[in-house]
Amino acid sequence: MRYDCVIIGGGLSGLTCGIRLAETGASVAVISTGMSALHFSSGSIDLFGYNGEGRTVYRPFEFLDEFVGSNPRHPYALCGARQVREALFYFRGQLDLEGIELYNNDESNHFHVTTLGTLKPTFFSQRSVFNEKIRLAFEKKSMIAALNFEGYRDFYPELAVINLRRNVLFRNIEIITGKIVYPDYGDPQRNPFEYRSVDIARIFDTERYLEELAVQIRNAASGAAFAAMPAFLGISNFKRHHKLLQELTGLLIYEIPTLPPSILGMRIDNALKSRFASLGGVYIAGDTVTGGSISGERLESVVTENGGGSALSAGSFVLATGSFFSGGLVSEFSRVREPVLDLKVYSDAERSRWYAPEFFPRRGHPFLEYGVETDERLNPKTGDGRRVKNLYCTGALLPYYNPIKEGSGGGVAVSTGYRAAELILEGNS
């Protein structure tokens, strides 16, 4: 089987790249082992949240202009600040076509609230997390009600509120907590404690209970302007439910990302896959690329677990397999390895230097900065030092950046995915 481009990895980076390529009429296949890390994400797209000293970055593009000059190996530097901007707004445009609107605070970051009630600077968020109305109501210091479904175990509003109250931004803002009860749904024998975010999202998706829920939310919010709830306002028809619920309650309905599976992240995953498919892209789920054949400076083809020995060949390849969590990098006792093609990896030979002793070290864990070393065209080298010119590495697989410390994971995934597509298109023209 032959494609113009085969993308290994079906997450944020791989799909952004796939959409950009498929849009030009190229035949593109994405191969994905399991569902991507978007299912564990906040559903907001970070650009750059914290500087080297751990202080919040307020205007990320301005920051980036200087940053890329002094950090030439950083993935953003490989893309160039201008293309990072281009990529992010391209990404927003593509999601818009699928009915997911992303909002930004003009040139500035805004904050989204985590399950634990901490604040994270981010650049794009969904309508239920950031928009102009939310910003205004927040500036007016309107009252907030943090609500939960009774029995739902993956969110504790009381805990979140303790953390929020500690934050200087929430000084003089009244925050209350409240509960809403499951509507008569399913089998009463099943304990609501067993429900996960996705079960509740499906209750919303049925739309049968929206009015009843609205009454409950309004009562529980007792006069607040915001009703902040765990993010489960439906998966497929979120926009409609959010709008209806706001109308029915007269409140701003705010969503807080939950423990996995993250509905906010899944909406983005669904939208990207749907966009990719509508452009004629082929998404091969549940298969793993096990190796490839490199001749000279080119990767000719790859083989997969389910392929039964038949290879997938392509003009160019993208490796967007993620970091350790997604299996793009594998740690052995004394080395870090790239499992698909055994590409040259940047890491430390001394295991004790891989990590810091604290769980959340201020300077971040070094292993998060390991990855497949590339040149400025995102081309990696094989273990024996040969450059592979038609293979592009993107996303969390890349080294020299720390997504946690910087708050830059989403932006790097999107912009390097987009960058790879642009390089492939350039090479073809």
Added chain:
Amino acid sequence: MIRLQNISFDHCIKCTVCTVYCPVARATHHFPGPKQSGPDTERLRIKSPELLDESLKYCTNCKRCEIACPSNVKIADIIQSSKWRYFKKSLRPRDFFLAHTDLMGSVATRASLLVNFFIKLPPVKLFLDLFFRIPSERRFPKYARGSFLAWYKKHRAEQEAFAERAVYFPGCYVNYNNHELGKDVVTVLNAMNIGVIVSYEKCCGVPLIANGYIGRARKNALLNINSLAASAAESGARIISASSSCSFALKHEYRNLLELDNSAIFDSLDYITRFIHERFLKGNLPELKPVRLRAAYHSPCHLERMGGVMNTIEVLKKIPGLDLTILHSECCGIAGTYGFKKEYYRVSQKVGAELFKRIERADPQIVITDCETCKWQIEMSTPYRVEHPVTVLARSIDGGKL
């Protein structure tokens, strides 16, 4: 005792992504989802079989959890094998009949007219519903007269005359119900200058596995492995099946669930569209006549799991005049014999509801799918006729009407 080869549940990181993509968990809250029924409670079952939870019976073994799992846990295999390790064997006559498709087939094909007539009668349906707990709404596939093997015997000599040959495993459905599909396989491969050697020993075992007849399934599997390997060795041929679930069983369930050594056939076994597509790519493309038809393609779960949906799609794309809509991948809900059981019937239809809706939205002239039970389910639940991709290809070759 923990068998060391079966500890993939230890790789589960409790992310619950499998449950998101489980069609049964979406349809009913009675099923707590693959994470809980699989890796979570497997630990408990190992500790004490008394901690067994009945709800895992809802699992249809569609394998979508395994496709979704980012950590490579064999979730459906864990659930499936727990079903027969811990539950008492079903003594229901219904389950026996549903599971033993070749026994039923060889009897029914002798009096197919009578069987087909009776099984449609309302009083018979009511009887089956009341005493066998087979829902009266369920439509049975028609039995054919005689077997496909009997037809093939008359044509064996001409097939053996081809220089290149492929070993074909027709499966119960072709042998007892739909000879035409078997003949279409012959039409297509002959047009590509490939002879068809039919090798059919026993049912592949899918319904036996689903109903807990594991001893019988293993026996069948061994017979099939040996006879297929022997036929393939004789002519050095590839082994093909045109049923996605038979292929999946022969290749993966034998190895992973029945724990048998199928290496003698593993590498030479293909689902038919992979076999055809690979030859198309090498230039062995028969002359195809336009088929003026608007069709919607549904990819069956087991083909999704096995990989190879794209082969079917690529083969269909080669057919001139076929206006093809690829449906979003959804489970049809029948899951083999699952949808024939009264206790699961409603869940089964609810699982399929999303697919039926999408088919109606696409409003095709026909639906195309690789799996016979998906075909029964879609034909019963929507107004559309369903054909196998090979049948569509065969009509494009012989110019026959679809």
